[in-house]
Amino acid sequence: MVDKNLIATLSVEDAEAEAMIADALGQAVADGDMEGLLEDTIGDFKPQSILTGKIIGHAGDDFLVELGLKSEGVLDKNEFDDPKDVEIGDTVEVLLVNLESDGGGVEISKRKADRIRGWEKIITEANEGDTVSGKVMRKIKGGLLVDIGYPVFLPASQVDIRRPHDIGVYIGQTIDASILKIDEERRNIVISRRKLIEETRAKLRAELLDRIKVGDVVEGQVKNIADFGAFVDLGGIDGLLHITDMSWGRVNHPSDMVKIDDKLEVKILNIDYDKEKIALGLKQKDASPWEDIGKKYPVNTRIRGEVTNIMTYGAFVKLEDGVEGLVHISEMSWTKRINHPSELVSIGEEVEVVVLDINQDKQEISLGMKQTEVNPWELVAEKYPPGTVVEGRVRNLASYGAFVEIEPGIDGLLHVSDLSWTKKIAHPNEVLTKGDTVKCVVLEVDQNKQRVALGLKQMEEDPWHAAIPDAYQPGMIVMGKVTKITNFGVFVELEDDLEGLLHISELADHKVENPQDVVNQGQELEVKILRVDLDERKIGLSLKRAQWTSDQDAAAARNESKSGFGSPSAGGGMGGLGDGGALGTDKITFGQGGASTN
Numbered sequence: 001m002v003d004k005n006l007i008a009t010l011s012v013e014d015a016e017a018e019a020m021i022a023d024a025l026g027q028a029v030a031d032g033d034m035e036g037l038l039e040d041t042i043g044d045f046k047p048q049s050i051l052t053g054k055i056i057g058h059a060g061d062d063f064l065v066e067l068g069l070k071s072e073g074v075l076d077k078n079e080f081d082d083p084k085d086v087e088i089g090d091t092v093e094v095l096l097v098n099l100e101s102d103g104g105g106v107e108i109s110k111r112k113a114d115r116i117r118g119w120e121k122i123i124t125e126a127n128e129g130d131t132v133s134g135k136v137m138r139k140i141k142g143g144l145l146v147d148i149g150y151p152v153f154l155p156a157s158q159v160d161i162r163r164p165h166d167i168g169v170y171i172g173q174t175i176d177a178s179i180l181k182i183d184e185e186r187r188n189i190v191i192s193r194r195k196l197i198e199e200t201r202a203k204l205r206a207e208l209l210d211r212i213k214v215g216d217v218v219e220g221q222v223k224n225i226a227d228f229g230a231f232v233d234l235g236g237i238d239g240l241l242h243i244t245d246m247s248w249g250r251v252n253h254p255s256d257m258v259k260i261d262d263k264l265e266v267k268i269l270n271i272d273y274d275k276e277k278i279a280l281g282l283k284q285k286d287a288s289p290w291e292d293i294g295k296k297y298p299v300n301t302r303i304r305g306e307v308t309n310i311m312t313y314g315a316f317v318k319l320e321d322g323v324e325g326l327v328h329i330s331e332m333s334w335t336k337r338i339n340h341p342s343e344l345v346s347i348g349e350e351v352e353v354v355v356l357d358i359n360q361d362k363q364e365i366s367l368g369m370k371q372t373e374v375n376p377w378e379l380v381a382e383k384y385p386p387g388t389v390v391e392g393r394v395r396n397l398a399s400y401g402a403f404v405e406i407e408p409g410i411d412g413l414l415h416v417s418d419l420s421w422t423k424k425i426a427h428p429n430e431v432l433t434k435g436d437t438v439k440c441v442v443l444e445v446d447q448n449k450q451r452v453a454l455g456l457k458q459m460e461e462d463p464w465h466a467a468i469p470d471a472y473q474p475g476m477i478v479m480g481k482v483t484k485i486t487n488f489g490v491f492v493e494l495e496d497d498l499e500g501l502l503h504i505s506e507l508a509d510h511k512v513e514n515p516q517d518v519v520n521q522g523q524e525l526e527v528k529i530l531r532v533d534l535d536e537r538k539i540g541l542s543l544k545r546a547q548w549t550s551d552q553d554a555a556a557a558r559n560e561s562k563s564g565f566g567s568p569s570a571g572g573g574m575g576g577l578g579d580g581g582a583l584g585t586d587k588i589t590f591g592q593g594g595a596s597t598n
Contacts, residue, residue: 046096046099047096047097047098047099048095048096048097049095049096050093050094050095050096050113050116050117051067051068051093051094051095051096051108052091052092052093053065053066053067053068053073053091053092053093053094053108054066054089054090054091054092055086055087055088055089055090055091055092056072056088056089057088059074061077061083062074062075062076062077063075063077063080063083063086065092065094065108067094067096067106067108072106073094073106073107073108074108075092075094075108075109075110079109079110079111080110092110093110093113093114093117094108094109094110094113095108095109095110095112095113095116096108097109097112114149115149115150115151117149118148118149118150119149119150119187121149122148122149122150122182122189123182123184126179126182127179127182128179128180128181128182129178129179130178130179131176131177131178131179131196132148132152132176132177132178132179132191133148133174133175133176133177134146134147134148134149134152134174134175134177134191135147135172135173135174135175136154136170136171136172136173136174136175137151137171138171139167139168139171140153142155142156143155143156143157143158143159143167144156144159144167144170144171146175146177146191148189148191150189152188152189152190152191153188153189153190153191154175154177154190154191154192154193155190155192157194158177158180158191158192158193158194158195159193159194160193160194160197161194161197161198161201162223162224175193176193176196177191177192177193177195177196178191178192178193178195178196178199179191180192180195200236201236201237202236203236204235204236204237205236205237205276206236207236208234208235208236208237209237209271209273209276212234212268212271212278213268213271214268214269214270214271215267215268216267216268217265217266217267217268217285218234218265218266218268219234219263219264219265219266220232220233220234220235220239220263220264220266220280221233221261221262221263221264222258222259222260222261222262222263222264223238223260223261224238224260225254225255225258225259225260226254227243227253227254228242228243228254229241229242229243229245229246229254230246230254230257230258232264232266232280234278237276237278238278239266239268239277239278239279239280240277240278240279240280241254241258241264241266241280241281241282242279242280245269245279245280245281245282245283245284246258246282246283247282247283247321247322248283248286248288248289248290248321248322248323249318249321249322249323249324250308250309250316250318250324257282264282265285266280266281266282266285267280267281267282267284267285268280268281269281269284283322288322289320289321289322289323290322290323290360290363293323293358293360293365294358294360297319297323297355297358297365298355299355299356299357299358300354300355301354301355302352302353302354302372303319303352303353303354303355304350304351304352304353305317305318305319305325305350305351305353305367306318306348306349306350306351307345307346307347307348307349307350307351308324308347309347310341310342310345310346310347311341312329312340312341313328313329313341314326314327314328314329314331314332314341315327315332315341315345317351317353317367319365323365324365325353325355325364325365325366325367326364326365326366326367327341327345327351327353327367327368327369328366329341331356331366331367331368331369331370331371332344332345332369332370333369333370333409334370334373334375334376334377334409335376335408335409335410336409337409344369345369351369352369352372353367353368353369353371353372354367354368354369354371354372355367356368356371376409376410377410377447377450378447380410380445380447380452381445381447384406384442384445384452385442385445386442386443386444386445387441387442388441388442389439389440389441389442389459390404390406390412390439390440390441390442390454391406391437391438391439392404392405392406392407392412392437392438392440393405393435393436393437393438394432394433394434394435394436394437394438395411395434396434397427397428397429397432397433397434398428399416399427400415400416401413401414401415401416401418401428402414402428402432402438404438404440404454406452406454410452411452412440412442412451412452412453412454413451413452413453413454414428414432414438414440414454414455414456415453415454415455416428418443418453418454418455418456418457418458419431419432419456419457420456420457420497421457421460421462421463421464421497422463422464422497422498422499422537423497431456438456439459440454440455440456440458440459441454441455441456441458441459442454443455443458463498464534464537468498468532468534468539469532469534472494472500472529472532472539473529473532474529474530474531474532475528475529476528476529477526477527477528477529477546478494478526478527478528478529479494479524479525479526479527480492480493480494480500480524480525480527480541481493481522481523481524481525482519482520482521482522482523482524482525483499483521483522484521485515485516485519485521486515487504487514487515488503488504489501489502489503489504489506489507489515490502490504490507490515490519492525492527492541494539498539499539500527500529500538500539500540500541501538501539501540501541502519502525502527502541502542502543503540503541503542506530506540506541506542506543506544506545507519507543507544508543508544509544518543519543525543525546526546527541527542527543527546528541528542528543528545528546529541530542530545
């Protein structure tokens with residue numbers, strides 16, 4: 001039966017196929033009367049008759065043929081597939097093309113006679129769907145010309161299941177194919193190698209699925225390679241060998257492991273009978289190197305390995321075939337600040353590592369490089385006990401302090417609260433800049449957290465211990481400059497980095513709504529010290545009392561004594577400190593202390 005659906009997919013018109021075959025037969029045959037060629041008119045010796053002759057000699061490289069006519073015919077040596085096999089006395093059928101050639105003899109052709117006999121045999125013996133064998137002659141438009149005793153057309157789409165890149169590779173090969181269509185009227189035949197392969201594979205596939213089972217080791221041939229794996233022909237069905245099942249080790253691409261047409265022994269991992277899909281494994285033929293991995297590489301084992309891959313978060317190191325561990329970027333150095341692992345290692349480099357942890361179920365090994373060296377933090381506490389004066393470079397600034405490198409890889413934190421004894425510092429960039437060289441004191445070393453606390457103000461004696469209480473005592477009249485005006489009072493600078501608070505209630509004898517009605521920014525004032533609070537590190541001032549007479553001052557003292565000095569009910573009874581908060585809250589500057597800049 002004719003496979004109408006398959007024929008429809010060929011996109012080859014009957015007229016086109018006829019023209020292709022006519023080209024193969026030769027223009028003389030194509031233009032002649034094919035019915036006349038098929039007539040048995042040997043006895044009449046008329047042109048287009050098929051005669052039986054005998055090889056009687058040579059004419060150069062060609063052959064002389066006795067036909068029983070007045071003159072012999074000459075057969076070109078190319079009329080034979082292999083002229084070396086032709087011997088004197090052999091009989092041969094030829095087509096009488098012309099009774100007289102240009103050379104005076106008869107013109108004959110063996111190939112044309114063979115084609116006529118081939119056609120006769122095909123229409124007599126073969127049917128559509130039969131299997132035929134023939135030699136691929138050459139490429140023609142849309143496919144190949146195949147000699148099966150008569151030139152037939154093999155469309156390119158019917159050459160193979162997967163259309164080859166160049167169908168010309170089949171030229172000269174003898175192939176088997178199935179007859180798709182025989183058109184006696186137009187005298188052309190279309191064949192399909194693909195259909196025959198599909199029919200054959202269908203039978204083999206059914207037999208294979210009945211025969212194999214999970215766990216079997218079978219032989220196959222690699223037919224195609226993709227990024228995710230390779231397709232292996234098991235004889236009727238292709239199985240997928242996934243990239244992850246090729247090797248226990250790292251595989252960058254399947255082509256690194258297999259090539260097209262390679263023959264492999266693979267293990268069947270899974271069979272989907274409904275979808276006719278088979279999962280294959282190559283590495284499963286061997287025992288997993290992860291078995292008893294904990295015994296081979298106990299934690300704290302030191303071993304050398306090769307760097308196989310580098311990621312932003314770390315480097316993979318091969319310990320043996322199929323076993324890789326990860327050196328996380330945080331485990332590469334005790335002291336170096338590493339932005340990317342490539343700063344320390346490169347692919348192919350051999351490195352020494354220490355096994356930190358093993359997860360056999362996930363097949364993961366954590367490795368460390370820094371553990372092969374002495375941890376410098378174990379020596380920091382000995383080298384820098386509290387009280388040690390160190391000099392370092394300001395490496396970075398944060399809102400809470402400055403990081404000072406006291407030796408390569410060892411940073412100390414100079415907290416913002418340890419920059420000045422007398423000033424409220426909001427950000428260290430008001431005193432220090434990145435790259436400054438600064439001398440400071442080691443306050444504390446936390447070896448477990450790998451932290452060193454530093455102090456800058458500790459380079460000098462705390463002025464609140466003696467200097468300030470000695471220099472500023474309650475009752476003293478001192479000069480100061482207005483540095484900040486707030487709604488609750490005025491900050492007055494008594495000397496560099498030392499301020500006192502002039503509460504709004506201590507500005508004048510009358511009630512003041514706005515301090516700016518009494519004083520101005522930058523104005524120098526003569527004020528009286530009311531209180532020096534060493535615990536709170538505050539100095540309370542009074543402007544109005546500095547202007548009182550001794551009698552007024554004495555009267556005020558008696559009133560305060562009766563009402564309880566410092567009680568909230570007493571106007572200004574907080575000694576001039578009021579409720580303005582910490583001393584110098586709104587005046588943020590830095591003392592230089594022990595700092596020096598490059």
